[in-house]
Amino acid sequence: MIPSKQSPDRSATTWPLHAWYVAAASSELADRPLGRTICAAPMVFFRNAEGQVTALEDFCPHRGAPLSLGFVRDGELVCGYHGLVMGCAGRATSMPGQRVEKFAGVRRFAVIERYGFIWVWPGDFETADPGKLHHLEWAESPEWAYGGGYYHINCDYRLMVDNLMDLTHETYVHSTSIGQKEIDEAPVETLIEGEQVVTRRFMDGIEAPPFWKMALRGAGLPDDQPVDRWQICRFTLPSHVLIEVGVALQGKGGYHAEDRWKASSTVVDFITPETETSHHYFWGMARRFAVADTALTDTIRTGQGTIFGEDLEMLERQQANLLRYPERKLMKLNIDAGGVRSRLLIDRAIAAERAPEVEPAA
Structure with missing residues (x-):
């Protein structure tokens, strides 16, 4: 024993x-x-x-x-x-x-x-x-291709959850790859679906940013036409965030467009706490287009790794500031709702584990 x-x-x-x-x-x-x-x-x-x-x-x-x-x-x-x-x-x-x-x-x-x-x-x-254990359809289906990587990040794992449940930062942190001003301008909706916290944005009739132009070319689609873009972030306990992202040629149905008109993917974020101020970050992208193109998988992995590397620097410096000024209170805005609700689920799960077992009635 x-x-x-x-x-x-x-x-x-x-x-x-x-x-x-x-x-x-x-x-x-x-x-x-x-x-x-x-x-x-x-x-x-x-x-x-x-x-x-x-x-x-x-x-x-x-x-x-x-x-x-x-x-x-x-x-x-x-x-x-x-x-x-x-x-x-x-x-x-x-x-x-x-x-x-x-x-x-x-x-x-x-x-x-x-x-x-x-x-x-x-x-x-x-x-x-x-x-x-969560069922991951994309990991078992030949209709999907996956490529990913790993980062060790020196920050509280919940800061990464906050980061992924509010993609407003893309406009600024990832301005040369996936960011664009339309993200700021599109309203964000936060809701609960079963045991998931969901935040989502839809941007119609916009120019695709550089990363998604590359994805459109990989899907055999033109990259110089207006597109409809979506971001649907799903948090599930204990600390996983899966994000449906993609672009479709304008007027073809957006998120619901047929595969032949869009480049759609699921951004995979498995966030595993290490200590109070560090975590393991397993990232990747599962896609439903050009699944046999291994060169495209490598290109996307490289591009995604660069994007997440930008998050790494921001989050580690954020953590350093929070440790330096522990007495400061942080603001909570409407764009923070997804992260706030995700933390509530985490807190409730912890509280349930700590609750003493109720003795059965005699």
Whole structure:
């Protein structure tokens, strides 16, 4: 039995624990262990002999060395300090010159590998519910192509949620790629759809910005004609934002246009807390046009990476300012409604986890 003192401390968290977070892309985990801190918990990920992923606390019970500095042998994790071998259940199985039966164990975390990602449940192992993992149609359908990447960002993960649920900043932060004045001028609508917070804008009869001109060419469409553009941002717990974006030739139906008249995509944003002031950001774009064009996938990935790199600098400097002036109150405007409502969902989920269990009536 793993000591109870190693259970997650819910009293101090600013993120839900009973939820699935992206810990890594599947391609990141091959024959070596991967260390990554998720929701303030240092974890080590490795593949067993059958190739399945295991996640353990990144702590050797012998001398406290990070297990992620070790190596994998026969599907078990060998500490790189003194050779203690840790099995997939979080118990020591052997060590040179030692009997390990009474060695303390380490926490094991529930994991699922699906959609090209490794997902981890930072809460209690027994509560992990595979049914709560979001279904991602674009990750399983041949009608979609996907390309993405990863950034480590030194800011509170909720600042990234704010950023993605209010795309007004595109006009200024991304002025040479996806920004344009029409974003400022178009009204933004915020609403709740089931368990999602949604913000959306529609811009009709405009010139496509540079990134979308490139996408139109990739879709085999002219890039010099007016277009109808849309942005539909969807936040879901614990911290995921998927954004339907695209342009269609003007007068062809906009968001509802047939595929032959538009370049449409889903911007994928998986935001995984690391600490109170840092997070892992898994970004990408799933598209429904020219899906077999791998060169276009690379071009879009490069362009999107540059765009998100601009966000990175802004957010890290924003975080530094907030730490420098913690007493200052921030304004909340109508354009902030999506981020504000998303934070409310996060706060409610945290509060529900902290609520004491009600004793059944006698």
